[in-house]
Amino acid sequence: MILRRARADDVATLAAWDEKPHVKWCTGHDPDTPLPAEAREDWPAEIARLDDWQEIWIGEASGRRIGVVQIIDPHREASHYWGKCAPNQRAIDIWIGEETDLGRGYGTVMMREAIERCFSDPTITNILIDPLVINEKAIRFYRRLGFVDVGERWFDDDHCLVMELRRDAWAAGQAN
Numbered sequence: 001m002i003l004r005r006a007r008a009d010d011v012a013t014l015a016a017w018d019e020k021p022h023v024k025w026c027t028g029h030d031p032d033t034p035l036p037a038e039a040r041e042d043w044p045a046e047i048a049r050l051d052d053w054q055e056i057w058i059g060e061a062s063g064r065r066i067g068v069v070q071i072i073d074p075h076r077e078a079s080h081y082w083g084k085c086a087p088n089q090r091a092i093d094i095w096i097g098e099e100t101d102l103g104r105g106y107g108t109v110m111m112r113e114a115i116e117r118c119f120s121d122p123t124i125t126n127i128l129i130d131p132l133v134i135n136e137k138a139i140r141f142y143r144r145l146g147f148v149d150v151g152e153r154w155f156d157d158d159h160c161l162v163m164e165l166r167r168d169a170w171a172a173g174q175a176n
Contacts, residue, residue: 001059001106003110004060006068010065013065013097016097018035020098023097026132051078053072053078055117057114059106066096067101067107069094070092071092071114073087077091081155082128088125091127092128094107108141108145111145119170124167126165128164129163130160130161130163131161131163139163143163146165146173147164148163148164
């Protein structure tokens with residue numbers, strides 16, 4: 001399993017994954033209806049963007065695309081999705097593209113690599129995530145990785161649980 005930078009030839013796969021029922025459900029959209037135009041990610045623009053506050057990575061296993069990881073600097077990202085944030089943090093979004101790849105350990109490997117990538121910068125103090133409150137499987141997954149609950153928060157229409165992984169907690173967990 002590897003993480004590699006997203007490329008233009010990943011756009012069609014990412015757009016197809018966006019329409020998968022399990023992906024739509026995890027992002028707060030009705031899994032049984034097509035995504036409205038305003039909810040569609042502009043993958044060509046996102047991948048072409050050369051901002052230093054965002055990274056998009058594709059998880060591959062045996063040369064096959066498995067999932068995607070977005071890492072952002074919530075203090076500096078353009079939409080201010082996270083609101084006012086202190087510097088020296090990162091926020092991660094991750095999803096597995098195909099239902100058949102769920103529960104096979106790919107997400108754990110991708111998430112560990114993303115966390116290591118974030119904490120390879122010695123100034124980064126913590127990582128934020130925001131699964132939907134109803135996504136109990138994701139919350140358990142993040143807790144197993146060492147994330148702790150910060151509190152519930154509404155992001156537009158999405159009722160989320162903000163969770164945090166502090167550098168010291170990650171380092172202590174890796175020593176065990």
